Each structure stands twice: as structure tokens, then as C-alpha cells.
Amino acid sequence: xxxxxxxxxxxxxxxxLERDFNxxxxxxxHYDSQIWNICRFVFIAHIAILGxxxxxxxxxxxKSLDLTPAAMFVLGAGFVLGLLIYCLAIRTRVYYVVxxxxxxxxxxxxxxxxxxxxxNISGMYVNPAMPPYFNWRSWQSxxxxxxxxxxxxxxxxxxxxxSDGDWSWTVxxxxxxxxxxxxxxxxxxxxxxxxGGSQAVFGKE
Numbered sequence: 220x221x222x223x224x225x226x227x228x229x230x231x232x233x234x235x236l237e238r239d240f241n242x243x244x245x246x247x248x249h250y251d252s253q254i255w256n257i258c259r260f261v262f263i264a265h266i267a268i269l270g271x272x273x274x275x276x277x278x279x280x281x282k283s284l285d286l287t288p289a290a291m292f293v294l295g296a297g298f299v300l301g302l303l304i305y306c307l308a309i310r311t312r313v314y315y316v317v318x319x320x321x322x323x324x325x326x327x328x329x330x331x332x333x334x335x336x337x338x339n340i341s342g343m344y345v346n347p348a349m350p351p352y353f354n355w356r357s358w359q360s361x362x363x364x365x366x367x368x369x370x371x372x373x374x375x376x377x378x379x380x381x382s383d384g385d386w387s388w389t390v391x392x393x394x395x396x397x398x399x400x401x402x403x404x405x406x407x408x409x410x411x412x413x414x415g416g417s418q419a420v421f422g423k424e
Contacts, residue, residue, distance in 0.1 A: 250315040268297035298373035353408035371397035
């Protein structure tokens with residue numbers, strides 16, 4: 220390219236990166252709010268499902284009408300729905316991290332040139348390898364733990380029905396189910412580390 224063409228291309232590239240940077244922040248906020256909305260939906264849906272199942276059980280006891288199969292079906296369907304939503308929350312975390320890292324890469328490119336003598340003394344994020352996909356201190360991680368715990372109530376109540384009210388088995392299954400979901404989610408996120416954005420999301424570059 221000639222000097223004039225190079226200058227023009229650089230100007231257009233700068234505008235593109237500026238637009239991309241701004242749009243990525245919008246996308247980042249979308250993913251952030253989506254995880255919160257997912258958790259809020261799960262909470263409301265699970266309260267409704269658990270309420271319906273418990274009401275059926277109590278009605279069966281009071282009226283001697285066996286609605287236990289219906290209650291079990293509701294709990295089973297609720298558990299499957301909860302698992303799908305939990306997977307969605309974990310997947311959204313992946314999208315969130317990819318966009319975060321991309322924004323950090325943008326910021327690093329420009330701040331390394333120290334525009335106007337700007338030193339970034341405050342230490343604003345410039346590391347394209349951060350944040351990690353899994354960070355146990357992240358509020359998003361805690362929301363995922365909450366979703367897993369709410370999901371665990373479904374199989375726990377199913378065991379309660381099958382075991383005729385054995386609380387030891389009910390609590391055990393609830394804890395194991397919550398830990399199993401959390402463990403699988405954590406392993407999935409950690410497996411994304413060391414991969415490029417496309418590979419982390421789609422499994423290939």
C-alpha cells in the first residue's frame with residue numbers, strides 16, 4: 220500500500236476497533252444480565268414446581284387420593300428443565316469470558332502506546348487471559364451454585380416420595396446432586412482454559 224492508502228486503512232481500522240469495543244461492552248452487559256435473569260427465572264419456576272408437588276402430596280394424604288405419580292412427574296420434568304437452564308447459565312459464562320478477554324485485548328493494544336502519556340496507574344484490566352472461565356469468587360459462579368442447589372431439590376423430593384419420607388436419603392441425594400452438577404459445570408469451564416475464543420465456544424478454531 221502507498222502511504223496515503225496505509226493511513227486511510229489505519230484510520231478505518233481504528234474506527235472499526237472503536238465500534239467493536241463499544242458493541243462488545245453492550246454484549247458483555249447482555250450476558251451479565253442474562254445470567255441474573257436465568258437465576259431469577261429458575262427461582263420462580265422451582266418455587267412453583269415445588270409448591271405444586273408438595274400440594275399434590277398433601278392433598279393425597281388429606282383426601283386419600285393418590286396424586287403421587289403426578290407429583291413425581293412434575294418434579295422429574297422440573298429437574299430436566301432445571302438441568303437445561305443450568306447448562307445455559309454455564310454456557311453464558313463462557314460467552315461472557317470470551318467477550319471480556321476480547322475487550323481486554325483491545326484495551327491493551329491502545330494503552331501499551333500510552334496515549335497522551337496515560338500510564339494506567341489504576342491497573343484497569345488489560346490482560347487478554349483474564350477473567351478465568353471458572354472463578355469461585357465470581358457472583359456468576361455463586362448464581363450457578365444456587366441454580367444447582369435448587370435443581371437438587373427435585374430429585375431429593377422424588378427420593379422422599381419413593382422412600383416414604385426417609386429424610387436421611389432425601390438430604391443425601393440432594394447434596395450429591397447439587398455437588399455433581401456443580402462439579403460438572405466447573406470441569407466444563409476449566410476445560411475451556413488455554414483455548415482461543417472460537418475453540419472455547421464452538422470446539423474448533
